[in-house]
Amino acid sequence: MAAKNIRKVVLAYSGGLDTSVILKWLQENYQCEIVTFTADIGQGEELEPARRKARLMGVKKIYIEDLKEEFVRDFVFPMFRANTIYEGEYLLGTSIARPLIAKRLVEIANETGADAISHGATGKGNDQVRFELGAYALRPDIKIIAPWREWNLTSREKLLAYANRHRIPVEMKRGKRSPYSMDANLLHISYEGAVLENPWKEAEPTMWRWTVAPERAPARPTHIEITFHRGDPVAINGREMSPARLLARLNELGGRNGVGRLDLVENRYVGMKSRGCYETPGGTILLKAHRAVESLTLDREVAHLKDELMPRYASLIYNGYWFSPERLALQALIDHTQRNVSGVVRLKLYKGSVSVAGRKSERHSLFDPTIATFEEDAGAYNQADATGFIRLNALRMRIAARRRRR
Numbered sequence: 001m002a003a004k005n006i007r008k009v010v011l012a013y014s015g016g017l018d019t020s021v022i023l024k025w026l027q028e029n030y031q032c033e034i035v036t037f038t039a040d041i042g043q044g045e046e047l048e049p050a051r052r053k054a055r056l057m058g059v060k061k062i063y064i065e066d067l068k069e070e071f072v073r074d075f076v077f078p079m080f081r082a083n084t085i086y087e088g089e090y091l092l093g094t095s096i097a098r099p100l101i102a103k104r105l106v107e108i109a110n111e112t113g114a115d116a117i118s119h120g121a122t123g124k125g126n127d128q129v130r131f132e133l134g135a136y137a138l139r140p141d142i143k144i145i146a147p148w149r150e151w152n153l154t155s156r157e158k159l160l161a162y163a164n165r166h167r168i169p170v171e172m173k174r175g176k177r178s179p180y181s182m183d184a185n186l187l188h189i190s191y192e193g194a195v196l197e198n199p200w201k202e203a204e205p206t207m208w209r210w211t212v213a214p215e216r217a218p219a220r221p222t223h224i225e226i227t228f229h230r231g232d233p234v235a236i237n238g239r240e241m242s243p244a245r246l247l248a249r250l251n252e253l254g255g256r257n258g259v260g261r262l263d264l265v266e267n268r269y270v271g272m273k274s275r276g277c278y279e280t281p282g283g284t285i286l287l288k289a290h291r292a293v294e295s296l297t298l299d300r301e302v303a304h305l306k307d308e309l310m311p312r313y314a315s316l317i318y319n320g321y322w323f324s325p326e327r328l329a330l331q332a333l334i335d336h337t338q339r340n341v342s343g344v345v346r347l348k349l350y351k352g353s354v355s356v357a358g359r360k361s362e363r364h365s366l367f368d369p370t371i372a373t374f375e376e377d378a379g380a381y382n383q384a385d386a387t388g389f390i391r392l393n394a395l396r397m398r399i400a401a402r403r404r405r406r
Helices: 017-030 048-056 066-082 097-112 127-138 156-165 243-256 282-296 298-316 325-337 385-405
Strands: 006-011 033-040 061-066 115-120 144-145 182-186 190-191 222-229 232-236 261-267 271-279 341-348 353-360
Touching: 006 017, 017 033, 017 156, 033 048, 033 097, 033 144, 061 097, 066 097, 066 232, 066 243, 066 282, 066 325, 097 115, 097 127, 097 243, 097 298, 097 325, 115 282, 127 144, 144 298, 190 385, 222 282, 232 282, 282 298, 282 353, 298 325
Parallel strands: 006 033, 006 115, 033 061, 115 144
Antiparallel strands: 182 190, 190 271, 222 232, 222 341, 261 271, 341 353
């Protein structure tokens, strides 16, 4: 991409080493105006230092936005309506945050008249795909600068040397620096790199930040009730909460009980396998609770259809296709199935586990105790009807068996 074609760039900026170097590198190599965008999606870090550092580096237009409610309401909750997990385990904590950031990057580019956006994702990972597919879906003419695919600053040592050479302030946090590459938001925190690059090595006990070790969790279980309305959680123990506050509270409850740890080797979209560890306490609780309320309120074939479609839906999110027509079509179907998914689920959190202790739906339950009972059902169900049902379903197998006998 020719530098002369770029006048203004919106940079996804955290204020850390990588994006601070990127900011200076863009100024040096593209000689363009930089607009920085920092999103608060619940990563739990102080964001004002990013503003100060951006100003120090000559940035005049700085966006720092609290997007936690939008993140949970418009991205996390729609995903959980589908009971979404990738490759049977991963709750997609990083994946689901990227389309929101891409959306705001494009919106800010439109507001400020920028003709390009930039991000700090590497050329080996999934995030570059997620950011860029999202951006192109929303603004097909947007230019995208991915420095990790252009420069030769391929190690932390080279980044530090560049920062020193250009007098870029690098804040060294007190204490020992974490050896892991981490990503955090209100749904999860992830860990990659260091000893985790050996899939045989167990994660170090000191790595985990949100959850206590299950064996050190309280000896008494914690019982909670989650109320759902049309597929979304709206209250904990009868107390209504906003989406972000509700998820934050579930993170606290789950983390205290050792819920939500995951050690996974996953298949990245770019083709390689990657080992990562994740903490998703609130999401782990929500998945169990949502499936429980659906078990009462969803028709059997609708529930099975959702389960069949879920892996495809999960792959679309993991691979960056949140704004694709196929994801939107699937979402419309999923949301249609949630019209009657309302009720209350009682859960038991105990030493890393989440189990259902009860579920009810006053208006929408399809569970009929007069039919399901093992006691006298007063004629609600004629057991003799099962004879013809079984014989008809066995007909094709009986025909095949007769043919084999001949």
